[in-house]
Amino acid sequence: MDREFFLKNGYIIAPAERIDVLEQLRDQIFEKAKKMVDYNGEDATQFFNQFHHYELTGTQLNDRRFELYNDISKNLNAGELIYQAYEDLLTNLVGPDILVQKGTNLVIQQPGDSNTSPVHRDSPLNSPFEVVGWVPLVDIYATKGMYVLNLAKTDKALELLSDLDSGYEQFQKYTEKEGTRLEMKFGEALFFWPGLVHGIPLNQEEETRWSLNIRYKGLFSPVGSKGLGEFFQILRLSPLAQVALEHEKEECSK
Amino acid sequence: MKSYYSCLDAGFVKYAPQSLQHLANGEKAKKLSGKIIFYTAEDFKTLPSHGVIKAKMDEKQANIDGIIFFTLRQFFYGGRFDYKFLKYVLDEGYEVHFAREDISVENQQRLDELFPIFYATQFVIKRDEAESSWDHITGPYERIDQEQIISKELHNVA
Numbered sequence: 001m002d003r004e005f006f007l008k009n010g011y012i013i014a015p016a017e018r019i020d021v022l023e024q025l026r027d028q029i030f031e032k033a034k035k036m037v038d039y040n041g042e043d044a045t046q047f048f049n050q051f052h053h054y055e056l057t058g059t060q061l062n063d064r065r066f067e068l069y070n071d072i073s074k075n076l077n078a079g080e081l082i083y084q085a086y087e088d089l090l091t092n093l094v095g096p097d098i099l100v101q102k103g104t105n106l107v108i109q110q111p112g113d114s115n116t117s118p119v120h121r122d123s124p125l126n127s128p129f130e131v132v133g134w135v136p137l138v139d140i141y142a143t144k145g146m147y148v149l150n151l152a153k154t155d156k157a158l159e160l161l162s163d164l165d166s167g168y169e170q171f172q173k174y175t176e177k178e179g180t181r182l183e184m185k186f187g188e189a190l191f192f193w194p195g196l197v198h199g200i201p202l203n204q205e206e207e208t209r210w211s212l213n214i215r216y217k218g219l220f221s222p223v224g225s226k227g228l229g230e231f232f233q234i235l236r237l238s239p240l241a242q243v244a245l246e247h248e249k250e251e252c253s254k
Numbered sequence: 255m256k257s258y259y260s261c262l263d264a265g266f267v268k269y270a271p272q273s274l275q276h277l278a279n280g281e282k283a284k285k286l287s288g289k290i291i292f293y294t295a296e297d298f299k300t301l302p303s304h305g306v307i308k309a310k311m312d313e314k315q316a317n318i319d320g321i322i323f324f325t326l327r328q329f330f331y332g333g334r335f336d337y338k339f340l341k342y343v344l345d346e347g348y349e350v351h352f353a354r355e356d357i358s359v360e361n362q363q364r365l366d367e368l369f370p371i372f373y374a375t376q377f378v379i380k381r382d383e384a385e386s387s388w389d390h391i392t393g394p395y396e397r398i399d400q401e402q403i404i405s406k407e408l409h410n411v412a
């Protein structure tokens with residue numbers, strides 16, 4: 001892991017340490033998704049990229065996306081698989097006692113779909129002690145991806161918000177202009193500090209983006225507005241934490 | 255169809271009104287393919303001891319499968335995670351569910367699995383939140399009590 005890059009920018013793009021695990025996850029999502037639209041082919045990449053040809057929009061799209069979200073989170077155990085794919089990096093960033101967000105979000109961004117997240121940062125609201133994992137299931141480039149401000153530019157963008165009249169407009173324009181547009185191959189993932197400002201452009205390419213996003217944090221690190229029990233679950237515990245927690249359980253039993 | 259008691263968080267009604275807590279607990283019951291047959295809430299003074307719900311459980315005619323609490327925080331009012339009471343409820347043969355966290359504890363094994371997240375949740379809240387935010391949200395008569403205490407203390411100082 002390029003520690004210096006992360007410290008300077010607040011994000012890092014990393015190749016999967018275990019691409020087989022990520023491929024397994026992508027293929028499982030593909031198997032679920034293709035049943036929803038009666039696709040008989042075997043090419044996951046083509047299916048995802050050309051998904052807009054099914055012309056699903058509004059609630060039709062959202063209902064399917066939500067069904068997949070439930071499946072990905074509960075049955076496919078995506079938080080565990082993404083962790084396995086980037087285990088060394090995540091252990092370096094977060095530590096050995098690690099929590100994972102209960103739900104793994106799925107975004108399907110079709111060409112020309114203006115329903116994109118507004119320019120924002122995840123923290124505050126979320127804890128600044130989390131890391132966000134953004135995992136595209138297809139190659140991304142140009143407007144098919146997202147843009148992100150580094151630490152220094154995030155500070156500048158946030159200053160613009162102080163203007164009560166047009167602050168958000170200036171903030172948005174600045175982020176669109178100064179944000180780094182990500183170019184990533186399937187297998188690479190973006191891990192970023194949740195205080196970074198980021199946004200999604202209107203997808204003007206001829207392919208649909210499918211991506212997952214999920215958060216990881218340390219067991220005892222401070223929480224944001226989203227509490228531990230409601231938003232996170234245990235992913236890994238160090239041997240030391242396991243022994244200590246067993247001891248604490250005994251104490252709590254008295 | 256399973257039947258549940260609903261136990262609202264009396265200490266948090268100011269921020270999550272009863273009506274909202276009813277909805278959340280009812281929704282949790284629905285997810286469990288069950289229904290709420292009775293609801294209750296602790297007195298402010300029994301928040302740490304769970305006295306009210308304990309008494310309801312002791313009524314042997316209680317023909318329920320479990321208790322749905324609004325939030326895990328209801329097990330933190332004593333200043334630490336009340337593992338003992340949760341275990342007691344399970345030992346009595348009832349399931350325990352939390353609506354806000356969408357967590358179910360069906361048996362001792364599940365409680366053991368969940369202990370780390372329950373413990374850490376309580377630990378982090380106690381460490382990081384202002385002590386006053388940890389108290390139950392007081393109603394009018396509690397405020398009077400507080401005023402009386404303060405006035406008494408002032409009197410003593412004077």
